[in-house]
Amino acid sequence: MKKLISANQLTKNYNARCVVDHINIDIKEGEIVAIVGTNGAGKTTTIGMLLSIIPQDSGTIEYWTSDYKKEIGTQLQSTPFFEGYSVEDNVKLFAAFYGISLTKNEIDEKLTAFDLLQVKKTPAIKLSLGQQKRLAIIVTTLHHPKLVILDEPSAGLDPRGQRDIQQIIKRLKDSRVAVLFSSHDMLEVMNVADRVLIMHHGKIMANGSPDGLMEHYQTQNLEELFFELTM
Amino acid sequence: MKTVFVLNLKSSIKDMYLLFWSILMPFAAIIALRIFLPSYAVNYVEGIIAVSVFFYSFMTTAFIALSQRKRGVYNLLHATPLPLWKYIISISSSWAIVAIILSYIVLLFAIVINQLNFSFKILLYMTPIILIASLSFVFFSFFISSLVKNEGHLSMTANVLMIPMLLCSNAFFTMEKAPNLIQYISRVNPFEWFLNGIKSAFLNNFSIWGESLLLLLGCLAVTLIISLKTFKYSDQ
Numbered sequence: 001m002k003k004l005i006s007a008n009q010l011t012k013n014y015n016a017r018c019v020v021d022h023i024n025i026d027i028k029e030g031e032i033v034a035i036v037g038t039n040g041a042g043k044t045t046t047i048g049m050l051l052s053i054i055p056q057d058s059g060t061i062e063y064w065t066s067d068y069k070k071e072i073g074t075q076l077q078s079t080p081f082f083e084g085y086s087v088e089d090n091v092k093l094f095a096a097f098y099g100i101s102l103t104k105n106e107i108d109e110k111l112t113a114f115d116l117l118q119v120k121k122t123p124a125i126k127l128s129l130g131q132q133k134r135l136a137i138i139v140t141t142l143h144h145p146k147l148v149i150l151d152e153p154s155a156g157l158d159p160r161g162q163r164d165i166q167q168i169i170k171r172l173k174d175s176r177v178a179v180l181f182s183s184h185d186m187l188e189v190m191n192v193a194d195r196v197l198i199m200h201h202g203k204i205m206a207n208g209s210p211d212g213l214m215e216h217y218q219t220q221n222l223e224e225l226f227f228e229l230t231m
Numbered sequence: 232m233k234t235v236f237v238l239n240l241k242s243s244i245k246d247m248y249l250l251f252w253s254i255l256m257p258f259a260a261i262i263a264l265r266i267f268l269p270s271y272a273v274n275y276v277e278g279i280i281a282v283s284v285f286f287y288s289f290m291t292t293a294f295i296a297l298s299q300r301k302r303g304v305y306n307l308l309h310a311t312p313l314p315l316w317k318y319i320i321s322i323s324s325s326w327a328i329v330a331i332i333l334s335y336i337v338l339l340f341a342i343v344i345n346q347l348n349f350s351f352k353i354l355l356y357m358t359p360i361i362l363i364a365s366l367s368f369v370f371f372s373f374f375i376s377s378l379v380k381n382e383g384h385l386s387m388t389a390n391v392l393m394i395p396m397l398l399c400s401n402a403f404f405t406m407e408k409a410p411n412l413i414q415y416i417s418r419v420n421p422f423e424w425f426l427n428g429i430k431s432a433f434l435n436n437f438s439i440w441g442e443s444l445l446l447l448l449g450c451l452a453v454t455l456i457i458s459l460k461t462f463k464y465s466d467q
Contacts, residue, residue: 053309053464069312076310080303083295084242096234097311097318125302 001028002064004147004178005050010059012045012202019045021202022059027147027180032173034189035182036222037199038230043182044077046199047151050180064146070098073140077151079132081124087111087135088120091142098143110138114168130161137168141177148172150181154188166192186222196222198229205229235313235321243329246291253287253330257337265344276341277429278402283337284330284361285397285422288368289375290389292326296376297385305464316459323369330365331358353432356440360428363447367421370454377463396422401430421450 005027012020020042027033035043048054050061051074065071081090088107095102102110111117114134119127124135133153140148154165162185169192172179183189189196190210198206198213206213206229210222219225257279264272299305308318334357342349375392379385399416400406400423406414417423428443430436 048306051310053306067312069310072310074307074310076303076307078303080307082242082304083298083302084246085238089238089242092234093238094307094311096232096238097308097313099312101234 001030003028003062004064005180006062007050008060008062010046010049010061011057012042012049012054013057019202020049020056023199023202023204025050025197025204027178029146030173030176030178031194032169032179032181032192033195033197034193035180035197035199036184036186036189036226037182041199041230042202043199044151047149047180047182051149070143071146073143073145073148075133075136075140075148075150075153077155079129079136081132081135083123083125085124086121087116087124087127090124090135091138094139095142100143102142110142114138129156130158130164133157133161133165134168137165141172145177147178147180150179152182152184154183154185162188186226190222198226200230232317232321235318236325239322240325240328243326246295252291253283253333254336256286257283258340261337261341261344272345273347275403276338276345276347277426277433279341280334280337280357281402281422281426281429282397284334284365285368285393285425287333288326288330288365289372289393292323292369293372293376293385293389294382296373297379297382300376300463300465301381303465305462309464315462319370319373319455319458319462323366323373326369327362327365331361334361352435356432356435356437357429360425360432360440360444360447363444363451364421364425364428367447367450367454370451370458373458374454374461377458377461380466396420399423400426402426421447424450 003026005025007023007025009022009024010020011018011022023046025046035046037043045054049056051072052069082093085093091107091110092102108117108120111120114137116131116134116138119131124132127135137153140150153169154162157165166188169179169181193210195208196206196210196213197204206217206225208216213225214220214222217225217228219228260279261272264275335354341347375388376385379388398404399413399420401417406417409417424443424446427439428447431440431443
């Protein structure tokens with residue numbers, strides 16, 4: 001499989017504190033990669049560096065294309081939307097950022113697929129958390145990206161919302177879209193990820209398929225492995 | 232760029248800050264002057280229009296820019312392929328259009344209340360001055376919003392800059408009898424250039440109008456560069 005992103009020796013310090021410490025990450029075409037780690041492990045900073053929104057202090061990132069921003073979909077942890085804009089207008093606006101013009105029918109189709117049609121005139125910032133996460137994923141996939149990066153897509157959601165997000169990630173995989181997502185939920189990771197990166201104090205402690213890692217470390221489940229590696 | 236411009240225009244028109252600061256306040260000032268200082272009321276129309284545009288272009292947009300940054304929207308914008316200059320120019324242009332509409336509303340109200348003579352020539356000459364000045368103030372408001380961390384800081388910083396600009400101008404007091412230092416400040420004050428541009432549109436004084444336009448164009452170029460160079464996507 002072709003590599004979409006190859007990051008080598010990425011490092012980030014905030015003041016004197018090293019939050020990402022010489023890590024290497026590869027993301028291949030069509031694979032689902034999960035980053036797991038405790039709060040403050042460096043997941044969001046790593047994602048920020050891969051998206052070029054946080055500059056790394058050292059290390060390199062190679063993308064499969066020079067126009068990579070056109071080919072990557074992004075959902076940030078805070079799921080921000082433009083204040084004063086309705087759901088529909090936020091979709092139009094983000095489409096414009098990617099140079100796409102959507103018709104009314106196309107917007108309605110996307111909103112219907114994510115069960116948001118009934119709130120299309122509602123200000124996006126007034127949606128429930130689950131609705132905001134779904135809207136964020138619409139915005140993330142508007143431009144048919146080859147890679148989608150999701151920062152804690154299911155954080156704060158109820159079990160139904162979490163299941164919806166897992167299904168969306170699986171649908172992306174079926175469409176041969178690579179997904180990198182961060183999560184605290186080991187069951188979710190087990191259900192959807194092809195590969196897991198376990199981060200702790202800015203370092204990658206383990207990198208492999210969930211089954212492969214459990215076999216290698218002789219643990220019963222991913223959670224046990226996580227606790228073992230992040231003690 | 233067109234979609235960003237249209238959507239921002241639509242959202243700006245619905246903004247309550249706009250209604251309060253830039254329409255109701257000037258209306259109140261026009262009515263108050265008409266009641267309490269009827270002989271001076273006409274002299275202050277240009278000043279009221281200039282202040283209304285200045286407040287909207289500077290204060291309201293600075294708060295919106297800060298709020299969007301604090302929500303993390305600019306971080307998301309950063310991850311998209313849209314160049315920053317396109318974003319800033321698109322949304323600033325829509326805010327400038329709102330500023331022009333505001334000035335027309337305030338002018339119309341002043342004409343009705345004070346029974347002024349009106350000529351379309353005034354609008355013709357006033358419009359480019361307001362467009363260039365409001366764009367400059369919006370670009371500058373991006374710079375100010377990038378300097379501060381929260382709404383409290385923004386409010387203080389904006390006041391520290393805006394009040395001297397207003398006071399060192401001929402908007403409400405004449406500068407003729409002011410100390411030399413204040414007169415010098417007023418000559419390098421972009422708000423005074425803006426005010427002179429509007430006054431000259433009312434008085435059909437084309438040499439002052441042209442001079443003001445040129446000075447404001449220079450200001451526009453400088454503030455655009457500053458806003459692009461200092462734009463802050465996030466607080467990190």
